[in-house]
Amino acid sequence: MKHFFYIVLLIIVFSQTLLAQQLTIGEALDNTNVDWIFGYDVDWFPITNPSYDGVDAARSGVIDDDQASAIGTYFVGPGTLSFWWKVSSEFNADLYVFFIDGEMIDVISGETDWLYKEVRLPAKTNLVIWEYLKNFVFSEGDDAAYLDQVIFTPDKVEPPALKIERYNDSVKLLWKNGNTNFKLEETDDLNSNQWNPNSSCLITNQDVVYVVITNLISKKFYRLKSD
Numbered sequence: 001m002k003h004f005f006y007i008v009l010l011i012i013v014f015s016q017t018l019l020a021q022q023l024t025i026g027e028a029l030d031n032t033n034v035d036w037i038f039g040y041d042v043d044w045f046p047i048t049n050p051s052y053d054g055v056d057a058a059r060s061g062v063i064d065d066d067q068a069s070a071i072g073t074y075f076v077g078p079g080t081l082s083f084w085w086k087v088s089s090e091f092n093a094d095l096y097v098f099f100i101d102g103e104m105i106d107v108i109s110g111e112t113d114w115l116y117k118e119v120r121l122p123a124k125t126n127l128v129i130w131e132y133l134k135n136f137v138f139s140e141g142d143d144a145a146y147l148d149q150v151i152f153t154p155d156k157v158e159p160p161a162l163k164i165e166r167y168n169d170s171v172k173l174l175w176k177n178g179n180t181n182f183k184l185e186e187t188d189d190l191n192s193n194q195w196n197p198n199s200s201c202l203i204t205n206q207d208v209v210y211v212v213i214t215n216l217i218s219k220k221f222y223r224l225k226s227d
């Protein structure tokens with residue numbers, strides 16, 4: 001009977017490991033819209049416990065003293081990034097650090113519960129990194145950093161006003177160049193709600209974007225749409 005008990009326990013541990021291995025890191029972090037990249041000594045990996053959402057999370061790689069394990073990705077702002085993070089480490093010595101574009105934004109260490117963090121990402125491509133960084137000696141707790149539910153919500157961006165400049169045999173449509181791309185669309189009939197992409201070449205000239213339309217035979221309506 002004692003034998004039987006040991007065998008059952010082994011199967012439970014084994015199936016937990018298999019389950020975690022089938023997960024991708026993006027699935028574990030609940031964000032498969034981006035490519036996740038790894039840095040330093042050992043890669044982060046998906047786990048099922050602990051997790052904030054009760055399903056899955058990511059854990060820092062198993063590292064030695066003086067080593068680091070980082071995970072990161074790019075988000076195109078403007079928008080709001082939120083995530084849950086947790087650490088079990090030597091307090092004030094083995095650190096879990098969050099960076100945006102190489103700048104340290106926040107750091108936790110010691111024994112924490114799942115903590116919510118929300119940051120604004122400006123209108124550019126932002127490199128965000130979560131890094132577990134061990135000092136030269138000692139370990140405490142799980143000796144690990146955890147991450148879950150990485151959600152990026154881009155701001156709704158209103159398209160800039162479309163201006164028109166008339167020339168003899170052409171018109172120039174222009175708008176202010178922002179950090180977000182807009183598509184120019186056209187239609188022959190406003191009532192149809194059938195908008196087609198305009199195939200003219202977009203020209204970016206410092207702070208304006210414009211197209212020159214030479215075919216002025218038929219009446220057309222134009223609009224800008226955010227990507």
Ligand SMILES: [Ca+2]
Pocket residue numbers: 027028029030051053055056057148149
């Ligand atoms: Ca998760």
Ligand SMILES: [Ca+2]
Pocket residue numbers: 090093094134135136137138139
């Ligand atoms: Ca240490």
